[in-house]
Amino acid sequence: MSNSWFIIANPTSGNRNFSKQWKEIQQYLKLKNIDYSFTVTQFSKHEIELVQAAIQQGFRNIISVGGDGTLHNVVNGIMMQIYVKTSDITIGVIPLGTGNDWIKMYNIPNSIEKAIEIIYRKKTILQDIGVLKTNDNKTTYFNNVAGLGYDGYVVKKLHSLKRFGAISYLIAGIYGLLFYKKTIFKIIFDDKKIEEKCLMTIIGICKFSGGGMQFTKDINPSDGFFDITIIKNLRFLEVIYNLPKLYTGKIVHHKKVATYKTKEITVIPQNSKPFIQADGELIGSGKITVNIIEKALQFVIS
Numbered sequence: 001m002s003n004s005w006f007i008i009a010n011p012t013s014g015n016r017n018f019s020k021q022w023k024e025i026q027q028y029l030k031l032k033n034i035d036y037s038f039t040v041t042q043f044s045k046h047e048i049e050l051v052q053a054a055i056q057q058g059f060r061n062i063i064s065v066g067g068d069g070t071l072h073n074v075v076n077g078i079m080m081q082i083y084v085k086t087s088d089i090t091i092g093v094i095p096l097g098t099g100n101d102w103i104k105m106y107n108i109p110n111s112i113e114k115a116i117e118i119i120y121r122k123k124t125i126l127q128d129i130g131v132l133k134t135n136d137n138k139t140t141y142f143n144n145v146a147g148l149g150y151d152g153y154v155v156k157k158l159h160s161l162k163r164f165g166a167i168s169y170l171i172a173g174i175y176g177l178l179f180y181k182k183t184i185f186k187i188i189f190d191d192k193k194i195e196e197k198c199l200m201t202i203i204g205i206c207k208f209s210g211g212g213m214q215f216t217k218d219i220n221p222s223d224g225f226f227d228i229t230i231i232k233n234l235r236f237l238e239v240i241y242n243l244p245k246l247y248t249g250k251i252v253h254h255k256k257v258a259t260y261k262t263k264e265i266t267v268i269p270q271n272s273k274p275f276i277q278a279d280g281e282l283i284g285s286g287k288i289t290v291n292i293i294e295k296a297l298q299f300v301i302s
């Protein structure tokens, strides 16, 4: 079983016809002679128990078929299990989602055929994983980008808009800019304490979030450090004016944006409880403390 793959597929990811895509996936896996077992999720977060059962059975290679949310839940299942060291597990991704931000970091194309070719070659990287704790003592792991403030608000809104596909990010984004109310954040890390009205605080391991946007400055997903970006009191028109810079990553040079590298950070919103997102999933609201686990998991990359 050590070379065999266990596939967890989310039939609700993305906007396309799952059964057609699933047939295509099986054809390419067969063509490449890849040995696998599979299961399809039946409800939200089902990935967590499915991946844990697979590891208990002896699988060490997991494929996530879906979007960033599916991968996020697979990662959480692996990080929470007690059977093996997490860095002994290898994860491959066959993308089906709407945003697919994590794969962009490693130039994995949004193509079933190419993603399977990459899994077949099995080049891997040991990547850092974030551990996010909320006020109710809930622990969530993340493999891409977490944050709170405007981004959490957009993720909350996105939920009801996903059926519109990629455009839903833009609609949710503009809605958020019009209606999200900024909060004063107390941000504590290393020897720093920042207290300021902010649009959002971003905690990055990888580069892309929000459907291809880049908020982080100097990403290395295996260096044991988060890339923190604090977007201060950026106004509606300033965001609109700087929209291209959100996609090119140049927004980090704006005078109302500050970037840091750290291993641990606490963000305490002062006058409201903004929503928290991790890998595009809504986690809760309010205060967070985040730590990094260096080189926690192996991912197949191109």
Ligand SMILES: Nc1ncnc2c1ncn2[C@@H]1O[C@H](COP(=O)(O)OP(=O)(O)OP(=O)(O)O)[C@@H](O)[C@H]1O
Binding pocket: 010, 011, 012, 013, 014, 015, 041, 042, 043, 044, 045, 046, 047, 066, 067, 068, 069, 070, 071, 073, 096, 097, 098, 099, 100, 101, 162, 280, 281
């Ligand atoms: N069978 C299921 N029914 C309903 N929801 C599910 C099911 N299986 C998984 N989910 C949930 O679907 C959510 C969204 O999945 P995912 O993010 O992969 O797709 P997406 O939203 O289309 O892609 P992306 O995040 O890349 O934009 C995840 O939170 C996951 O737990």
